[in-house]
Amino acid sequence: MAFTLATWNINSVRLREDLVAKLLREEAPDVLCLQECKSPVDKIPMAQFTELGYGHIVARGQKGYNGVAILSRLPLEDVGDKDFAELGHARHVAARLENxxxxxxxxVPAGGDEPNREKNEKFGQKLDYLTDMRDWFKAETPEKAILVGDLNIAPREDDVWDHKKLLKVVSHTPIEVEHFADVMEAGGWSDVTRNDIPDGLLYSWWSYRAKDWDAADKGRRLDHVWATADIKNAAHSSRVLRDARGWEKPSDHAPVFATFDL
Structure with a gap:
Protein backbone atom coordinates (compact mmCIF):
# COMPACT_ATOMS: atom_id res chain seq x y z
CA MET A 1 0.00 0.00 0.00
CA ALA A 2 1.33 3.41 -0.98
CA PHE A 3 0.11 6.52 0.76
CA THR A 4 1.13 10.16 0.90
CA LEU A 5 1.23 11.97 4.20
CA ALA A 6 1.44 15.70 4.91
CA THR A 7 2.06 17.59 8.13
CA TRP A 8 1.05 21.23 8.60
CA ASN A 9 0.89 23.65 11.50
CA ILE A 10 -2.32 25.35 10.40
CA ASN A 11 -2.47 28.03 13.14
CA SER A 12 -6.26 27.67 13.65
CA VAL A 13 -8.16 25.08 11.66
CA ARG A 14 -11.38 27.05 11.94
CA LEU A 15 -9.85 30.30 10.74
CA ARG A 16 -8.08 28.50 7.89
CA GLU A 17 -10.66 25.85 7.03
CA ASP A 18 -10.65 26.92 3.38
CA LEU A 19 -6.85 26.63 3.18
CA VAL A 20 -7.06 23.07 4.49
CA ALA A 21 -9.73 22.34 1.90
CA LYS A 22 -7.55 23.89 -0.82
CA LEU A 23 -4.67 21.64 0.16
CA LEU A 24 -6.88 18.57 0.20
CA ARG A 25 -8.32 19.39 -3.23
CA GLU A 26 -5.08 20.37 -4.95
CA GLU A 27 -2.53 18.08 -3.33
CA ALA A 28 -4.76 15.20 -2.17
CA PRO A 29 -2.58 13.60 0.51
CA ASP A 30 -4.05 10.41 1.90
CA VAL A 31 -3.33 11.58 5.44
CA LEU A 32 -3.03 15.16 6.71
CA CYS A 33 -1.67 15.82 10.19
CA LEU A 34 -2.48 19.26 11.56
CA GLN A 35 -1.01 21.07 14.54
CA GLU A 36 -2.04 24.18 16.46
CA CYS A 37 -5.67 23.58 15.52
CA LYS A 38 -6.80 25.91 18.34
CA SER A 39 -10.16 24.16 18.55
CA PRO A 40 -12.05 21.62 20.64
CA VAL A 41 -12.43 18.44 18.60
CA ASP A 42 -16.19 18.86 18.23
CA LYS A 43 -15.66 22.32 16.71
CA ILE A 44 -13.27 21.18 13.96
CA PRO A 45 -15.13 21.96 10.70
CA MET A 46 -15.35 18.42 9.37
CA ALA A 47 -18.28 18.85 6.94
CA GLN A 48 -16.17 20.31 4.11
CA PHE A 49 -13.31 17.88 4.73
CA THR A 50 -15.69 14.90 4.71
CA GLU A 51 -17.20 16.12 1.46
CA LEU A 52 -13.72 16.07 -0.02
CA GLY A 53 -13.28 12.44 1.04
CA TYR A 54 -11.56 12.92 4.39
CA GLY A 55 -14.14 11.41 6.68
CA HIS A 56 -11.74 9.86 9.18
CA ILE A 57 -10.30 11.90 12.04
CA VAL A 58 -8.36 11.22 15.22
CA ALA A 59 -7.77 14.38 17.22
CA ARG A 60 -7.17 16.04 20.56
CA GLY A 61 -8.16 19.64 21.10
CA GLN A 62 -8.71 22.48 23.48
CA LYS A 63 -10.22 25.93 23.18
CA GLY A 64 -7.99 28.55 21.62
CA TYR A 65 -4.61 26.82 21.97
CA ASN A 66 -2.58 23.84 20.80
CA GLY A 67 -4.56 20.93 19.33
CA VAL A 68 -3.55 18.12 16.97
CA ALA A 69 -5.62 16.29 14.37
CA ILE A 70 -5.08 13.51 11.85
CA LEU A 71 -7.44 13.69 8.85
CA SER A 72 -7.51 10.75 6.50
CA ARG A 73 -9.09 9.21 3.45
CA LEU A 74 -8.01 5.88 4.91
CA PRO A 75 -9.60 4.26 7.97
CA LEU A 76 -7.88 5.17 11.24
CA GLU A 77 -7.83 3.61 14.68
CA ASP A 78 -7.32 5.95 17.63
CA VAL A 79 -4.40 4.57 19.64
CA GLY A 80 -4.18 7.27 22.25
CA ASP A 81 -2.15 10.24 23.35
CA LYS A 82 0.45 11.21 25.94
CA ASP A 83 0.62 14.29 28.13
CA PHE A 84 4.37 14.83 27.97
CA ALA A 85 5.81 16.96 30.78
CA GLU A 86 2.32 16.91 32.34
CA LEU A 87 1.43 20.26 30.80
CA GLY A 88 -2.22 19.37 30.29
CA HIS A 89 -1.95 20.46 26.64
CA ALA A 90 -3.37 18.82 23.53
CA ARG A 91 0.00 18.29 21.84
CA HIS A 92 0.10 14.61 20.84
CA VAL A 93 -2.21 12.05 19.29
CA ALA A 94 -1.56 8.72 17.61
CA ALA A 95 -3.54 6.72 15.06
CA ARG A 96 -3.02 3.42 13.28
CA LEU A 97 -3.74 2.66 9.64
CA GLU A 98 -5.20 -0.66 8.57
CA ASN A 99 -1.78 -1.78 7.33
CA VAL A 108 6.19 20.42 20.65
CA PRO A 109 6.11 23.60 22.79
CA ALA A 110 7.72 26.60 21.09
CA GLY A 111 9.70 27.53 24.20
CA GLY A 112 9.21 31.28 24.42
CA ASP A 113 11.85 33.86 23.54
CA GLU A 114 14.62 33.44 26.12
CA PRO A 115 16.68 30.21 25.88
CA ASN A 116 17.13 29.98 29.64
CA ARG A 117 14.93 27.79 31.80
CA GLU A 118 15.75 29.82 34.91
CA LYS A 119 14.43 33.01 33.33
CA ASN A 120 11.81 31.49 31.05
CA GLU A 121 9.43 28.79 32.26
CA LYS A 122 8.31 27.98 28.72
CA PHE A 123 11.83 27.04 27.68
CA GLY A 124 12.08 24.64 30.61
CA GLN A 125 8.75 23.11 29.63
CA LYS A 126 10.02 22.56 26.11
CA LEU A 127 13.14 20.76 27.31
CA ASP A 128 11.10 18.68 29.76
CA TYR A 129 8.67 17.77 27.00
CA LEU A 130 11.49 16.54 24.79
CA THR A 131 13.04 14.61 27.70
CA ASP A 132 9.72 12.85 28.31
CA MET A 133 9.49 12.01 24.61
CA ARG A 134 12.98 10.53 24.75
CA ASP A 135 12.19 8.44 27.82
CA TRP A 136 8.92 7.15 26.38
CA PHE A 137 10.48 6.04 23.11
CA LYS A 138 13.36 4.47 24.98
CA ALA A 139 10.95 2.47 27.16
CA GLU A 140 8.57 1.53 24.35
CA THR A 141 10.66 1.28 21.19
CA PRO A 142 8.37 2.11 18.27
CA GLU A 143 8.06 -0.15 15.25
CA LYS A 144 6.45 0.49 11.86
CA ALA A 145 5.80 4.05 12.94
CA ILE A 146 5.87 7.54 11.48
CA LEU A 147 6.32 10.66 13.60
CA VAL A 148 5.34 14.02 12.19
CA GLY A 149 4.62 17.50 13.39
CA ASP A 150 5.78 20.93 14.34
CA LEU A 151 8.68 19.98 16.58
CA ASN A 152 9.74 23.63 16.90
CA ILE A 153 13.42 22.83 16.41
CA ALA A 154 15.55 23.38 13.32
CA PRO A 155 18.41 20.95 14.02
CA ARG A 156 20.86 21.36 11.15
CA GLU A 157 22.95 24.34 10.10
CA ASP A 158 21.18 24.33 6.74
CA ASP A 159 17.76 24.19 8.41
CA VAL A 160 18.02 27.90 9.26
CA TRP A 161 18.80 31.02 7.25
CA ASP A 162 21.88 31.87 9.34
CA HIS A 163 23.36 29.27 11.66
CA LYS A 164 25.65 31.61 13.61
CA LYS A 165 23.03 34.31 14.12
CA LEU A 166 20.46 31.79 15.37
CA LEU A 167 22.63 29.85 17.81
CA LYS A 168 21.17 31.85 20.69
CA VAL A 169 17.65 31.98 19.26
CA VAL A 170 15.04 29.53 20.56
CA SER A 171 14.53 26.67 18.06
CA HIS A 172 18.20 26.41 17.05
CA THR A 173 20.15 26.53 20.32
CA PRO A 174 22.65 23.72 20.96
CA ILE A 175 20.70 22.39 23.97
CA GLU A 176 17.50 22.08 21.93
CA VAL A 177 19.32 20.40 19.07
CA GLU A 178 20.87 17.98 21.57
CA HIS A 179 17.46 17.12 23.03
CA PHE A 180 16.09 16.69 19.50
CA ALA A 181 18.87 14.24 18.66
CA ASP A 182 18.25 12.33 21.90
CA VAL A 183 14.59 11.82 20.97
CA MET A 184 15.56 10.57 17.53
CA GLU A 185 18.14 8.16 18.90
CA ALA A 186 15.86 6.82 21.63
CA GLY A 187 13.18 5.81 19.14
CA GLY A 188 15.49 4.76 16.34
CA TRP A 189 13.90 7.48 14.21
CA SER A 190 15.20 8.54 10.82
CA ASP A 191 14.74 12.01 9.28
CA VAL A 192 12.73 11.18 6.17
CA THR A 193 12.83 14.70 4.75
CA ARG A 194 16.61 14.98 4.91
CA ASN A 195 17.05 11.40 3.68
CA ASP A 196 15.27 12.53 0.51
CA ILE A 197 16.67 16.08 0.38
CA PRO A 198 20.12 15.70 1.97
CA ASP A 199 21.73 18.93 0.84
CA GLY A 200 20.94 22.61 0.83
CA LEU A 201 18.88 25.14 2.75
CA LEU A 202 15.40 23.88 3.54
CA TYR A 203 12.70 25.68 5.49
CA SER A 204 9.07 25.09 6.49
CA TRP A 205 8.41 28.25 8.54
CA TRP A 206 8.76 31.95 7.82
CA SER A 207 7.88 34.60 10.41
CA TYR A 208 4.85 36.84 10.02
CA ARG A 209 7.13 39.72 11.04
CA ALA A 210 8.87 39.87 7.66
CA LYS A 211 7.26 42.40 5.31
CA ASP A 212 8.09 40.15 2.36
CA TRP A 213 8.74 36.67 3.72
CA ASP A 214 9.53 35.24 0.28
CA ALA A 215 12.14 37.85 -0.64
CA ALA A 216 13.73 37.90 2.83
CA ASP A 217 13.63 34.10 2.99
CA LYS A 218 14.67 33.99 6.63
CA GLY A 219 13.19 30.58 7.26
CA ARG A 220 13.63 27.63 9.56
CA ARG A 221 12.79 23.91 9.15
CA LEU A 222 10.60 23.36 12.20
CA ASP A 223 8.24 20.74 10.71
CA HIS A 224 9.42 17.17 10.41
CA VAL A 225 8.63 13.70 9.11
CA TRP A 226 10.40 10.78 10.76
CA ALA A 227 10.15 7.02 10.32
CA THR A 228 11.35 4.06 12.33
CA ALA A 229 14.30 2.10 10.97
CA ASP A 230 12.13 -0.78 9.75
CA ILE A 231 10.22 1.43 7.29
CA LYS A 232 12.55 4.35 6.56
CA ASN A 233 13.55 2.89 3.20
CA ALA A 234 9.89 2.82 2.16
CA ALA A 235 9.73 6.62 2.26
CA HIS A 236 10.33 8.86 -0.74
CA SER A 237 9.17 11.98 -2.62
CA SER A 238 9.62 14.40 0.28
CA ARG A 239 8.86 18.04 -0.38
CA VAL A 240 7.86 21.29 1.27
CA LEU A 241 4.90 23.08 -0.31
CA ARG A 242 6.46 26.52 -0.02
CA ASP A 243 3.72 28.14 -2.10
CA ALA A 244 1.21 27.57 0.70
CA ARG A 245 3.03 30.17 2.80
CA GLY A 246 1.92 32.71 0.21
CA TRP A 247 -1.75 31.79 0.15
CA GLU A 248 -4.28 34.37 1.34
CA LYS A 249 -4.22 34.78 5.15
CA PRO A 250 -1.75 31.89 5.47
CA SER A 251 -0.27 29.97 8.33
CA ASP A 252 3.35 30.90 8.95
CA HIS A 253 4.20 27.23 8.30
CA ALA A 254 4.18 25.36 4.99
CA PRO A 255 3.06 21.72 4.63
CA VAL A 256 5.71 19.00 4.45
CA PHE A 257 4.98 15.85 2.41
CA ALA A 258 6.33 12.32 2.12
CA THR A 259 5.13 9.17 0.40
CA PHE A 260 5.45 5.67 1.88
CA ASP A 261 5.26 2.36 0.03
CA LEU A 262 4.17 -0.08 2.72
Missing amino acids: GTTIHNFY
Whole structure:
Protein backbone atom coordinates (compact mmCIF):
# COMPACT_ATOMS: atom_id res chain seq x y z
CA MET A 1 0.00 0.00 0.00
CA ALA A 2 1.33 3.41 -0.98
CA PHE A 3 0.11 6.52 0.76
CA THR A 4 1.13 10.16 0.90
CA LEU A 5 1.23 11.97 4.20
CA ALA A 6 1.44 15.70 4.91
CA THR A 7 2.06 17.59 8.13
CA TRP A 8 1.05 21.23 8.60
CA ASN A 9 0.89 23.65 11.50
CA ILE A 10 -2.32 25.35 10.40
CA ASN A 11 -2.47 28.03 13.14
CA SER A 12 -6.26 27.67 13.65
CA VAL A 13 -8.16 25.08 11.66
CA ARG A 14 -11.38 27.05 11.94
CA LEU A 15 -9.85 30.30 10.74
CA ARG A 16 -8.08 28.50 7.89
CA GLU A 17 -10.66 25.85 7.03
CA ASP A 18 -10.65 26.92 3.38
CA LEU A 19 -6.85 26.63 3.18
CA VAL A 20 -7.06 23.07 4.49
CA ALA A 21 -9.73 22.34 1.90
CA LYS A 22 -7.55 23.89 -0.82
CA LEU A 23 -4.67 21.64 0.16
CA LEU A 24 -6.88 18.57 0.20
CA ARG A 25 -8.32 19.39 -3.23
CA GLU A 26 -5.08 20.37 -4.95
CA GLU A 27 -2.53 18.08 -3.33
CA ALA A 28 -4.76 15.20 -2.17
CA PRO A 29 -2.58 13.60 0.51
CA ASP A 30 -4.05 10.41 1.90
CA VAL A 31 -3.33 11.58 5.44
CA LEU A 32 -3.03 15.16 6.71
CA CYS A 33 -1.67 15.82 10.19
CA LEU A 34 -2.48 19.26 11.56
CA GLN A 35 -1.01 21.07 14.54
CA GLU A 36 -2.04 24.18 16.46
CA CYS A 37 -5.67 23.58 15.52
CA LYS A 38 -6.80 25.91 18.34
CA SER A 39 -10.16 24.16 18.55
CA PRO A 40 -12.05 21.62 20.64
CA VAL A 41 -12.43 18.44 18.60
CA ASP A 42 -16.19 18.86 18.23
CA LYS A 43 -15.66 22.32 16.71
CA ILE A 44 -13.27 21.18 13.96
CA PRO A 45 -15.13 21.96 10.70
CA MET A 46 -15.35 18.42 9.37
CA ALA A 47 -18.28 18.85 6.94
CA GLN A 48 -16.17 20.31 4.11
CA PHE A 49 -13.31 17.88 4.73
CA THR A 50 -15.69 14.90 4.71
CA GLU A 51 -17.20 16.12 1.46
CA LEU A 52 -13.72 16.07 -0.02
CA GLY A 53 -13.28 12.44 1.04
CA TYR A 54 -11.56 12.92 4.39
CA GLY A 55 -14.14 11.41 6.68
CA HIS A 56 -11.74 9.86 9.18
CA ILE A 57 -10.30 11.90 12.04
CA VAL A 58 -8.36 11.22 15.22
CA ALA A 59 -7.77 14.38 17.22
CA ARG A 60 -7.17 16.04 20.56
CA GLY A 61 -8.16 19.64 21.10
CA GLN A 62 -8.71 22.48 23.48
CA LYS A 63 -10.22 25.93 23.18
CA GLY A 64 -7.99 28.55 21.62
CA TYR A 65 -4.61 26.82 21.97
CA ASN A 66 -2.58 23.84 20.80
CA GLY A 67 -4.56 20.93 19.33
CA VAL A 68 -3.55 18.12 16.97
CA ALA A 69 -5.62 16.29 14.37
CA ILE A 70 -5.08 13.51 11.85
CA LEU A 71 -7.44 13.69 8.85
CA SER A 72 -7.51 10.75 6.50
CA ARG A 73 -9.09 9.21 3.45
CA LEU A 74 -8.01 5.88 4.91
CA PRO A 75 -9.60 4.26 7.97
CA LEU A 76 -7.88 5.17 11.24
CA GLU A 77 -7.83 3.61 14.68
CA ASP A 78 -7.32 5.95 17.63
CA VAL A 79 -4.40 4.57 19.64
CA GLY A 80 -4.18 7.27 22.25
CA ASP A 81 -2.15 10.24 23.35
CA LYS A 82 0.45 11.21 25.94
CA ASP A 83 0.62 14.29 28.13
CA PHE A 84 4.37 14.83 27.97
CA ALA A 85 5.81 16.96 30.78
CA GLU A 86 2.32 16.91 32.34
CA LEU A 87 1.43 20.26 30.80
CA GLY A 88 -2.22 19.37 30.29
CA HIS A 89 -1.95 20.46 26.64
CA ALA A 90 -3.37 18.82 23.53
CA ARG A 91 0.00 18.29 21.84
CA HIS A 92 0.10 14.61 20.84
CA VAL A 93 -2.21 12.05 19.29
CA ALA A 94 -1.56 8.72 17.61
CA ALA A 95 -3.54 6.72 15.06
CA ARG A 96 -3.02 3.42 13.28
CA LEU A 97 -3.74 2.66 9.64
CA GLU A 98 -5.20 -0.66 8.57
CA ASN A 99 -1.78 -1.78 7.33
CA GLY A 100 -0.48 -1.53 10.90
CA THR A 101 1.45 1.72 10.52
CA THR A 102 1.21 3.99 13.56
CA ILE A 103 1.28 7.75 13.00
CA HIS A 104 2.32 10.04 15.86
CA ASN A 105 1.33 13.68 15.44
CA PHE A 106 3.21 16.13 17.69
CA TYR A 107 3.14 19.82 18.48
CA VAL A 108 6.19 20.42 20.65
CA PRO A 109 6.11 23.60 22.79
CA ALA A 110 7.72 26.60 21.09
CA GLY A 111 9.70 27.53 24.20
CA GLY A 112 9.21 31.28 24.42
CA ASP A 113 11.85 33.86 23.54
CA GLU A 114 14.62 33.44 26.12
CA PRO A 115 16.68 30.21 25.88
CA ASN A 116 17.13 29.98 29.64
CA ARG A 117 14.93 27.79 31.80
CA GLU A 118 15.75 29.82 34.91
CA LYS A 119 14.43 33.01 33.33
CA ASN A 120 11.81 31.49 31.05
CA GLU A 121 9.43 28.79 32.26
CA LYS A 122 8.31 27.98 28.72
CA PHE A 123 11.83 27.04 27.68
CA GLY A 124 12.08 24.64 30.61
CA GLN A 125 8.75 23.11 29.63
CA LYS A 126 10.02 22.56 26.11
CA LEU A 127 13.14 20.76 27.31
CA ASP A 128 11.10 18.68 29.76
CA TYR A 129 8.67 17.77 27.00
CA LEU A 130 11.49 16.54 24.79
CA THR A 131 13.04 14.61 27.70
CA ASP A 132 9.72 12.85 28.31
CA MET A 133 9.49 12.01 24.61
CA ARG A 134 12.98 10.53 24.75
CA ASP A 135 12.19 8.44 27.82
CA TRP A 136 8.92 7.15 26.38
CA PHE A 137 10.48 6.04 23.11
CA LYS A 138 13.36 4.47 24.98
CA ALA A 139 10.95 2.47 27.16
CA GLU A 140 8.57 1.53 24.35
CA THR A 141 10.66 1.28 21.19
CA PRO A 142 8.37 2.11 18.27
CA GLU A 143 8.06 -0.15 15.25
CA LYS A 144 6.45 0.49 11.86
CA ALA A 145 5.80 4.05 12.94
CA ILE A 146 5.87 7.54 11.48
CA LEU A 147 6.32 10.66 13.60
CA VAL A 148 5.34 14.02 12.19
CA GLY A 149 4.62 17.50 13.39
CA ASP A 150 5.78 20.93 14.34
CA LEU A 151 8.68 19.98 16.58
CA ASN A 152 9.74 23.63 16.90
CA ILE A 153 13.42 22.83 16.41
CA ALA A 154 15.55 23.38 13.32
CA PRO A 155 18.41 20.95 14.02
CA ARG A 156 20.86 21.36 11.15
CA GLU A 157 22.95 24.34 10.10
CA ASP A 158 21.18 24.33 6.74
CA ASP A 159 17.76 24.19 8.41
CA VAL A 160 18.02 27.90 9.26
CA TRP A 161 18.80 31.02 7.25
CA ASP A 162 21.88 31.87 9.34
CA HIS A 163 23.36 29.27 11.66
CA LYS A 164 25.65 31.61 13.61
CA LYS A 165 23.03 34.31 14.12
CA LEU A 166 20.46 31.79 15.37
CA LEU A 167 22.63 29.85 17.81
CA LYS A 168 21.17 31.85 20.69
CA VAL A 169 17.65 31.98 19.26
CA VAL A 170 15.04 29.53 20.56
CA SER A 171 14.53 26.67 18.06
CA HIS A 172 18.20 26.41 17.05
CA THR A 173 20.15 26.53 20.32
CA PRO A 174 22.65 23.72 20.96
CA ILE A 175 20.70 22.39 23.97
CA GLU A 176 17.50 22.08 21.93
CA VAL A 177 19.32 20.40 19.07
CA GLU A 178 20.87 17.98 21.57
CA HIS A 179 17.46 17.12 23.03
CA PHE A 180 16.09 16.69 19.50
CA ALA A 181 18.87 14.24 18.66
CA ASP A 182 18.25 12.33 21.90
CA VAL A 183 14.59 11.82 20.97
CA MET A 184 15.56 10.57 17.53
CA GLU A 185 18.14 8.16 18.90
CA ALA A 186 15.86 6.82 21.63
CA GLY A 187 13.18 5.81 19.14
CA GLY A 188 15.49 4.76 16.34
CA TRP A 189 13.90 7.48 14.21
CA SER A 190 15.20 8.54 10.82
CA ASP A 191 14.74 12.01 9.28
CA VAL A 192 12.73 11.18 6.17
CA THR A 193 12.83 14.70 4.75
CA ARG A 194 16.61 14.98 4.91
CA ASN A 195 17.05 11.40 3.68
CA ASP A 196 15.27 12.53 0.51
CA ILE A 197 16.67 16.08 0.38
CA PRO A 198 20.12 15.70 1.97
CA ASP A 199 21.73 18.93 0.84
CA GLY A 200 20.94 22.61 0.83
CA LEU A 201 18.88 25.14 2.75
CA LEU A 202 15.40 23.88 3.54
CA TYR A 203 12.70 25.68 5.49
CA SER A 204 9.07 25.09 6.49
CA TRP A 205 8.41 28.25 8.54
CA TRP A 206 8.76 31.95 7.82
CA SER A 207 7.88 34.60 10.41
CA TYR A 208 4.85 36.84 10.02
CA ARG A 209 7.13 39.72 11.04
CA ALA A 210 8.87 39.87 7.66
CA LYS A 211 7.26 42.40 5.31
CA ASP A 212 8.09 40.15 2.36
CA TRP A 213 8.74 36.67 3.72
CA ASP A 214 9.53 35.24 0.28
CA ALA A 215 12.14 37.85 -0.64
CA ALA A 216 13.73 37.90 2.83
CA ASP A 217 13.63 34.10 2.99
CA LYS A 218 14.67 33.99 6.63
CA GLY A 219 13.19 30.58 7.26
CA ARG A 220 13.63 27.63 9.56
CA ARG A 221 12.79 23.91 9.15
CA LEU A 222 10.60 23.36 12.20
CA ASP A 223 8.24 20.74 10.71
CA HIS A 224 9.42 17.17 10.41
CA VAL A 225 8.63 13.70 9.11
CA TRP A 226 10.40 10.78 10.76
CA ALA A 227 10.15 7.02 10.32
CA THR A 228 11.35 4.06 12.33
CA ALA A 229 14.30 2.10 10.97
CA ASP A 230 12.13 -0.78 9.75
CA ILE A 231 10.22 1.43 7.29
CA LYS A 232 12.55 4.35 6.56
CA ASN A 233 13.55 2.89 3.20
CA ALA A 234 9.89 2.82 2.16
CA ALA A 235 9.73 6.62 2.26
CA HIS A 236 10.33 8.86 -0.74
CA SER A 237 9.17 11.98 -2.62
CA SER A 238 9.62 14.40 0.28
CA ARG A 239 8.86 18.04 -0.38
CA VAL A 240 7.86 21.29 1.27
CA LEU A 241 4.90 23.08 -0.31
CA ARG A 242 6.46 26.52 -0.02
CA ASP A 243 3.72 28.14 -2.10
CA ALA A 244 1.21 27.57 0.70
CA ARG A 245 3.03 30.17 2.80
CA GLY A 246 1.92 32.71 0.21
CA TRP A 247 -1.75 31.79 0.15
CA GLU A 248 -4.28 34.37 1.34
CA LYS A 249 -4.22 34.78 5.15
CA PRO A 250 -1.75 31.89 5.47
CA SER A 251 -0.27 29.97 8.33
CA ASP A 252 3.35 30.90 8.95
CA HIS A 253 4.20 27.23 8.30
CA ALA A 254 4.18 25.36 4.99
CA PRO A 255 3.06 21.72 4.63
CA VAL A 256 5.71 19.00 4.45
CA PHE A 257 4.98 15.85 2.41
CA ALA A 258 6.33 12.32 2.12
CA THR A 259 5.13 9.17 0.40
CA PHE A 260 5.45 5.67 1.88
CA ASP A 261 5.26 2.36 0.03
CA LEU A 262 4.17 -0.08 2.72
